[in-house]
Amino acid sequence: xxxxxxxxxxxxxxxxxxxxxxxxxxxxxxxxxxxxxxxxxxxxxxxxxxxxxxxxxxxxxxxxxxxxxxxxxxxxxxxxxxxxxxxxxxxxxxxxxxxxxxxxxxxxxxxxxxxxxxxxxxxxxxxxxxxxxxxxxxxxxxxxxxxxxxxxxxxxxxxxxxxxxxxxxxxxxxxxxxxxxxxxxxxxxxxxxxxxxxxxxxxxxxxxxxxxxxxxxxxxxxxxxxxxxxxxxxxxxxxxxxxxxxxxxxxxxxxxxxxxxxxxxxxxxxxxxxxxxxxxxxxxxxxxxxxxxxxxxxxxxxxxxxxxxxxxxxxxxxxxxxxxxxxxxxxxxxxxxxxxxxxxxxxxxxxxxxxxxxxxxxxxxxxxxxxxxxxxxxxxxxxxxxxxxxxxxxxxxxxxxxxxxxxxxxxxxxxxxxxxxxxxxxxxxxxxxxxxxxxxxxxxxxxxxxxxxxxxxxxxxxxxxxxx
Numbered sequence: 001x002x003x004x005x006x007x008x009x010x011x012x013x014x015x016x017x018x019x020x021x022x023x024x025x026x027x028x029x030x031x032x033x034x035x036x037x038x039x040x041x042x043x044x045x046x047x048x049x050x051x052x053x054x055x056x057x058x059x060x061x062x063x064x065x066x067x068x069x070x071x072x073x074x075x076x077x078x079x080x081x082x083x084x085x086x087x088x089x090x091x092x093x094x095x096x097x098x099x100x101x102x103x104x105x106x107x108x109x110x111x112x113x114x115x116x117x118x119x120x121x122x123x124x125x126x127x128x129x130x131x132x133x134x135x136x137x138x139x140x141x142x143x144x145x146x147x148x149x150x151x152x153x154x155x156x157x158x159x160x161x162x163x164x165x166x167x168x169x170x171x172x173x174x175x176x177x178x179x180x181x182x183x184x185x186x187x188x189x190x191x192x193x194x195x196x197x198x199x200x201x202x203x204x205x206x207x208x209x210x211x212x213x214x215x216x217x218x219x220x221x222x223x224x225x226x227x228x229x230x231x232x233x234x235x236x237x238x239x240x241x242x243x244x245x246x247x248x249x250x251x252x253x254x255x256x257x258x259x260x261x262x263x264x265x266x267x268x269x270x271x272x273x274x275x276x277x278x279x280x281x282x283x284x285x286x287x288x289x290x291x292x293x294x295x296x297x298x299x300x301x302x303x304x305x306x307x308x309x310x311x312x313x314x315x316x317x318x319x320x321x322x323x324x325x326x327x328x329x330x331x332x333x334x335x336x337x338x339x340x341x342x343x344x345x346x347x348x349x350x351x352x353x354x355x356x357x358x359x360x361x362x363x364x365x366x367x368x369x370x371x372x373x374x375x376x377x378x379x380x381x382x383x384x385x386x387x388x389x390x391x392x393x394x395x396x397x398x399x400x401x402x403x404x405x406x407x408x409x410x411x412x413x414x415x416x417x418x419x420x421x422x423x424x425x426x427x428x429x430x431x432x433x434x435x436x437x438x439x440x441x442x443x444x445x446x447x448x449x450x451x452x453x454x455x456x457x458x459x460x461x462x463x464x465x466x467x468x
Contacts, residue, residue: 006238007293010301014103016082016111023112024119031123034144041143057130060140064128067152068121074155075114078162082107085166093175094313096306099299100178104169110162117151124148172328176314180335182300183307187339190304191346225256226277227270228288236261238293238301241362244272245353247287248361253279255288256363262303265294308376311336319383319390326389329380333390336376337397343372344404370413377417385424388433394421395440402448403457415448 012018055063090098101107124144131138168174239261248255256273259265271292274280280288298306311332318328351366377398384390398414405411422441425434447456 004238004290004293006240006301007295010237010299011295014099016102016108019105019108020112020115023109023116027116027120028123030147031120031144034147035124035127035141038141038143039139055140055142055145057128057138057140060128060142060145061125063145064121064125064148067148068118068125071114071118071121071152071155074159075111075118078110078114078159081162081166082111085170089170089175093172094310094317096298096310096313097175097179099297100175100310101169106162106165106169110158110165113155113158117148117155120151121148172314173331176311176328176331176335179307179310179314180338183304183311183335183339184342186300186304186307187342187346191343191348225273225275226280226285228272228274228280228285229268230265230271230292230294231267231289232294233265233267234294234296235298236263236265236292237295237299237303240291243291244288245355245361247284247291249355249357249359251279251284252359253284254360254363257365260365260367261301262298262305304372305375308336308339308372309379312376312379315380315390316383319387326387329384329387329390330393333380333384333393333397336380337400340373340376340397340401341404343369344401344410345406369407369410373413373417378420381417381421381424385421385437386428388429388436391421391425391429391437392440395437395444399444399447399457402444403454411448411453415445418444418448 086098086101089101124141127139127141127144129137129139236259239257244255244257247253254275256275258270258272265271272288274284274288300306315329315332315336317323318325318332348367348369351364352360353362353364355361377394380394384394395418398418402411402414405414418441422438425437425441429437444457447453450456
């Protein structure tokens, strides 16, 4: 249930109706409060000010009608501009970035402001009565009318903000910055990310150990675990790690996760394997299945790979023959390099997780530094190798990552992608372009081979000199 709540919350954040609906309801309540205040306090105090006098029924109707009519007209224009911007962004940057624009608070607040002001004026307008309409007793909610004017002024300010906000958010650097900042934020808050306590012995970095093997039995016993099947088809958006660990500890179970957030599952496929099978009844299977929320699209809630894929998609489109925009790809490489630099200095938690008593409870899918590097730089190597500017900045980003690497295995991973790019560039580039990339790659590899590689990379300009 908690996983579904998180999924619904994420869906509401990227909807164009939720926040405007809340603002519209708030406008209705505000109108009711102002009308009540006018009914009990009146507006005689306004007559004491020559520049601040109470309005008459006809004048109040005209003011509210003008504000309300203009607000609903502008709201329609704002909605049209927003949809046009979304369509442009989807076609220019990729359909997976559509949710980033849908999530933008500026557009949601702008649309909600005009709708809320219109509803406020409509409700207040309904309460105005002239003396001949009410048997000699008229009613003009002057305080509510004053608030309507203030809302109109605020709406004009919001319109000015919106005119600036839309083109600034559509700028490619702003789009990449939003994705890159979120990626770095997730790296900082997710690694190390603990589910219980990490298993200190035999954690390894390879394929997840079977729960049966973790209990000292033979490998042939592993398939005897109870399989918990997915109840719908789609992408895993949320996985409640804490709920899985609590259920495993409560019922003395060991869970082996077969998928992770971002993976596609089909109804009936096994989400996880439970051992021993006799300890998992239908009720426990249902609770374990409820820890997963499955939807029609990938999200950045728990899927770090999705954010990397977004940067890769923008860079790959920019380097396509039809676009040929290497400097957009360079921006993506800069942010991707910043995220991998942050990750290179952090520990990736073990995929074997223990509860408070030290018993193994969860065997998750392992995540390593090389896995994320392959997802980003490995996917972009083939595109960057065909352009000298992109290739040089590809090496530049790898050099920045190497400066932050303290682990020899991670440093070797960085060197592997340098060699891969050089090999691809030899096949795709020719002449001066190929020579420039080869020289940069060899310079960087020689620096990494030295014991004081960090000092060399920081103080020597031999490989930074040709940076684009």
